[in-house]
Amino acid sequence: MNEMISTILNHRSIRDFKDKQLSDEQIKTIVSCAQAASTSSFIQAYSIIGIKNKDKKQKLAELAGNQEYVAQNGHLFVFCADLSRHEFIGEMEGKDVKASIESTEKFMVALIDASLAAQNAAIAAESLGLGICYIGGIRNNLQAVQELLKTPERVIPLFGMTVGYPEKINDQKPRLPFEHIYHEEEYEQDKDTYVRQLQEYNQVISSYYDERTGGKRKDRWSEQMANMLEKQTRMYMKEFVQKNKMNLR
Known part of the structure; x- marks a missing residue:
C-alpha cells in the first residue's frame, strides 16, 4: 500500500487541535491542491474563504451550533458554491448567461466542484500531518454567515473545514460494508x-x-440515522438558495 492510499484510509475527523496556526505556505499548498481537483467543463464554480481572525472564528463557531473546534484550530476554510464570477464573465464577454447559471444543473456543478476541491484539500492537509473536520453546521444560519463573510449573490457558503495540528486522535469510525x-x-x-x-x-x-x-x-447506526432524519433541520434551504439567484430553473 502506498503512502497516499494509507493517508486516505487512515482518515478520521479531528476535533481537538493544538494552539498552533498554519503557516501561509501550508495554506497556499492546501488551496493549490484544492484547485488541482477535477472541475466540470473547467467551470471552477467555487471559492474558498480562509479565516484567521479569532473573533470571526468564534462567531462562526456560535453559528455552527457552538462547536468549539470551529474557533480553536490552525486555520478555518469555508468552501462556497460560486457562480458570481460567471455572471461577471457573461457581462465581460457580452453574453446572456443568466438562464444557464440559474439552472439546477449549474447549481449541481457548483456543489460538486466545491466538494471535489474540498476533498483534495482534506487529503493534502492530512498528508502534511494535519487533521481536518468538515463543518456542515455553518448552514444552520446561512444568512448570518453570508453577512459575516460578505458573500455576494450567487455565492453560497456550503461547509467549513477546520485544519490544524491534532491534540487528540480518536479511533476511526467503521464505514458501511x-x-x-x-x-x-x-x-x-x-x-x-x-x-x-x-x-x-x-x-x-x-x-x-x-x-x-x-x-x-x-446506539445502532440505523437507529442513529432514523432519529436524526426524523427531525427536520435547515428546511429553509430551498428558499435561501433561490433567494440567492441559484437553482431557479
Missing part, C-alpha cells in the same frame, strides 16, 4: 440482503460506541 456501497452492473435491490448488511453493520457500530464510551453509548 464494501458490499453495501459498491454495486456491480446494476443497483442491488434485494431487501433481505440490504437488511442483513445493515444489521451486521449495526452490531459493528454499537460495539464501537460501547468501547469508545465505556458502555455509556451503544
Whole structure:
C-alpha cells in the first residue's frame, strides 16, 4: 500500500487541535491542491474563504451550533458554491448567461466542484500531518454567515473545514460494508440482503460506541440515522438558495 492510499484510509475527523496556526505556505499548498481537483467543463464554480481572525472564528463557531473546534484550530476554510464570477464573465464577454447559471444543473456543478476541491484539500492537509473536520453546521444560519463573510449573490457558503495540528486522535469510525456501497452492473435491490448488511453493520457500530464510551453509548447506526432524519433541520434551504439567484430553473 502506498503512502497516499494509507493517508486516505487512515482518515478520521479531528476535533481537538493544538494552539498552533498554519503557516501561509501550508495554506497556499492546501488551496493549490484544492484547485488541482477535477472541475466540470473547467467551470471552477467555487471559492474558498480562509479565516484567521479569532473573533470571526468564534462567531462562526456560535453559528455552527457552538462547536468549539470551529474557533480553536490552525486555520478555518469555508468552501462556497460560486457562480458570481460567471455572471461577471457573461457581462465581460457580452453574453446572456443568466438562464444557464440559474439552472439546477449549474447549481449541481457548483456543489460538486466545491466538494471535489474540498476533498483534495482534506487529503493534502492530512498528508502534511494535519487533521481536518468538515463543518456542515455553518448552514444552520446561512444568512448570518453570508453577512459575516460578505458573500455576494450567487455565492453560497456550503461547509467549513477546520485544519490544524491534532491534540487528540480518536479511533476511526467503521464505514458501511464494501458490499453495501459498491454495486456491480446494476443497483442491488434485494431487501433481505440490504437488511442483513445493515444489521451486521449495526452490531459493528454499537460495539464501537460501547468501547469508545465505556458502555455509556451503544446506539445502532440505523437507529442513529432514523432519529436524526426524523427531525427536520435547515428546511429553509430551498428558499435561501433561490433567494440567492441559484437553482431557479
